[in-house]
Amino acid sequence: xxxxxxxxxxxxxxxxLTGLCALATVSVLFFILGYLVYNGGRSLNWAFFTQLPKPxxxxxxxxxxxxxxxxxLLLVASLAGIPMGFMGGVYLAEFGGRAFPFxxxxxxxxxxxxxxxxxxIFAYTVVVLPMHHFSALAGGLALGAMLIxxxxxxxxxxxxxxxxxxxxxxxxxGANKWQAISSVVVPAxxxxxxxxxxxxxxxxAGETAPLLFTSFGNSFWSSGFNEPTASLPVVIYTYAxxxxxxxxxxxxxxxxxxxxxxxxxxxxxxxxxxxxxxSARG
Amino acid sequence: xGSSAQPALVSYPIMESPATDTSRQASPTPAxxxxxxxxxxxxxxxxxxxxxxxxxxxxxxxxALIGPSGCGKSTFLRTLNRMYETVRHARAEGEIHLxxxxxxxxxxxTLRRRVGMVFQKSNPFPxxxxxxxxxxxxxxxxxxxxxxxDLVELSLRRAALWDEVKDSLHKSAYALSGxxxxxxxxxxxxxxxxxxxxxxxxxxxxxPIATAKxxxxxxxxxxxxxxxxxxxxxxxxARVAEFTGFFLLGKLIEFNNTRVIFTKPEKRETEDYIxxxxx
Numbered sequence: 001x002x003x004x005x006x007x008x009x010x011x012x013x014x015x016x017l018t019g020l021c022a023l024a025t026v027s028v029l030f031f032i033l034g035y036l037v038y039n040g041g042r043s044l045n046w047a048f049f050t051q052l053p054k055p056x057x058x059x060x061x062x063x064x065x066x067x068x069x070x071x072x073l074l075l076v077a078s079l080a081g082i083p084m085g086f087m088g089g090v091y092l093a094e095f096g097g098r099a100f101p102f103x104x105x106x107x108x109x110x111x112x113x114x115x116x117x118x119x120x121i122f123a124y125t126v127v128v129l130p131m132h133h134f135s136a137l138a139g140g141l142a143l144g145a146m147l148i149x150x151x152x153x154x155x156x157x158x159x160x161x162x163x164x165x166x167x168x169x170x171x172x173x174g175a176n177k178w179q180a181i182s183s184v185v186v187p188a189x190x191x192x193x194x195x196x197x198x199x200x201x202x203x204x205a206g207e208t209a210p211l212l213f214t215s216f217g218n219s220f221w222s223s224g225f226n227e228p229t230a231s232l233p234v235v236i237y238t239y240a241x242x243x244x245x246x247x248x249x250x251x252x253x254x255x256x257x258x259x260x261x262x263x264x265x266x267x268x269x270x271x272x273x274x275x276x277x278x279s280a281r282g
Numbered sequence: 283x284g285s286s287a288q289p290a291l292v293s294y295p296i297m298e299s300p301a302t303d304t305s306r307q308a309s310p311t312p313a314x315x316x317x318x319x320x321x322x323x324x325x326x327x328x329x330x331x332x333x334x335x336x337x338x339x340x341x342x343x344x345x346a347l348i349g350p351s352g353c354g355k356s357t358f359l360r361t362l363n364r365m366y367e368t369v370r371h372a373r374a375e376g377e378i379h380l381x382x383x384x385x386x387x388x389x390x391x392t393l394r395r396r397v398g399m400v401f402q403k404s405n406p407f408p409x410x411x412x413x414x415x416x417x418x419x420x421x422x423x424x425x426x427x428x429x430x431x432d433l434v435e436l437s438l439r440r441a442a443l444w445d446e447v448k449d450s451l452h453k454s455a456y457a458l459s460g461x462x463x464x465x466x467x468x469x470x471x472x473x474x475x476x477x478x479x480x481x482x483x484x485x486x487x488x489x490p491i492a493t494a495k496x497x498x499x500x501x502x503x504x505x506x507x508x509x510x511x512x513x514x515x516x517x518x519x520a521r522v523a524e525f526t527g528f529f530l531l532g533k534l535i536e537f538n539n540t541r542v543i544f545t546k547p548e549k550r551e552t553e554d555y556i557x558x559x560x561x
């Protein structure tokens with residue numbers, strides 16, 4: 001075999017290998033999606049969204065409490081994590097010297113890498129133990145702590161992408177630094193920042209570990225934020241481990257709903273961002 | 283070099299105006315200037331980029347600053363409204379007065395309202411055309427006897443943009459062409475009624491037609507405010523400015539009536555630059 005044919009063979013083999021790996025990556029997602037739709041779709045009905053879980057042994061019922069519970073947890077998480085992450089990101093991008101921002105950035109990256117169950121332990125220690133009971137507040141704070149570093153870094157990145165000339169333009173008109181940031185720089189980066197927030201929420205929406213011993217769970221409505229609260233991920237975990245076929249089906253259905261929500265958030269984020277690209281440069 | 287100082291130089295069309303003629307006899311640095319800079323040294327960290335610059339800018343006249351890239355003319359402009367302060371480790375030493383007041387003791391927002399600036403690359407905010415012009419009013423407040431709407435219209439008229447945008451005031455500023463965006467930035471700067479307007483190569487990204495419009499506009503503005511323009515385009519300096527300063531390597535080499543600079547420069551460096559022997 002001469003050199004030319006050898007090169008052709010190597011080229012063909014490598015192309016095939018990389019293509020195969022790419023295909024495998026995509027097919028994992030589609031396999032999961034297909035399996036969820038196949039198993040979950042059968043148990044997904046109107047009752048799933050509107051009814052409470054039935055007692056053990058009875059077939060049917062739904063997860064209305066877990067769906068509302070997840071929404072409540074995300075609300076607490078947003079209130080706790082997003083403002084802090086956002087303001088921190090503004091600080092990193094717009095103010096500060098060298099040493100302190102470096103420290104903040106480094107800490108945020110570390111925090112981002114902390115296993116989510118550790119966040120659960122943290123919330124357990126600072127909220128559940130002093131209050132002596134599980135609550136949506138504790139679970140929401142655990143998720144909120146996970147939001148902070150993600151929102152902080154994405155806010156910082158998008159603010160940094162705003163051209164310096166816009167800041168100077170505002171300052172040159174007599175705006176002070178805070179006016180320039182709040183009325184020109186942040187609005188210019190707003191879509192990007194909002195996208196980052198949406199994606200961070202999608203990311204924590206599926207977290208189970210931090211909720212196991214913070215918001216815990218139950219099979220009825222919880223009022224307010226001070227009681228144990230069911231959530232989709234924890235219900236999936238509990239139902240999947242159970243011995244009942246009906247619960248297994250419901251766990252699949254819950255998985256499908258969760259995935260649909262996360263996918264919708266991702267697609268929404270992409271749409272927001274691509275709208276930005278087309279309108280910012282006209 | 284003796285022969286090249288002769289009429290061969292007069293290849294630039296020099297602006298003819300009564301102002302030029304009357305000031306020809308007068309000192310090029312008027313007794314009561316709008317802005318006066320004396321002994322200005324400027325540093326980025328340890329690097330000195332302006333050396334002992336002294337310059338007086340006449341009220342309601344156009345002063346052009348020319349010189350090769352990196353000569354410090356833009357830096358000089360950015361000291362006049364203290365815009366350099368956004369750069370870390372930038373430091374200015376010396377005196378700059380606006381109507382006799384030391385600008386370093388003025389509140390910086392007040393200074394920048396009085397001394398407006400237009401940048402090299404047009405930088406409209408990601409807002410509507412209307413909100414771009416109204417921005418300075420909103421952050422500084424305005425004379426409440428007039429509505430924001432009137433003031434926006436007035437500013438757009440002063441920037442010769444009103445007729446082109448009056449039907450699309452609430453569209454994004456990014457929908458405008460490059461030349462229109464730059465005139466929008468001028469309108470935005472004019473909205474707060476500055477006493478001095480600084481322009482940093484405002485036409486460098488524009489085609490000749492858009493450039494001509496801006497020059498025409500500057501001409502109309504000079505009765506209303508003092509203009510300082512940095513330009514790479516020597517014809518532009520010759521066309522619009524009453525006074526011209528030539529910068530080289532951080533020094534103000536020569537400052538005089540534009541006519542003198544372009545016909546009988548005193549310094550060898552100035553002559554070399556404007557005849558295109560370097561730069």
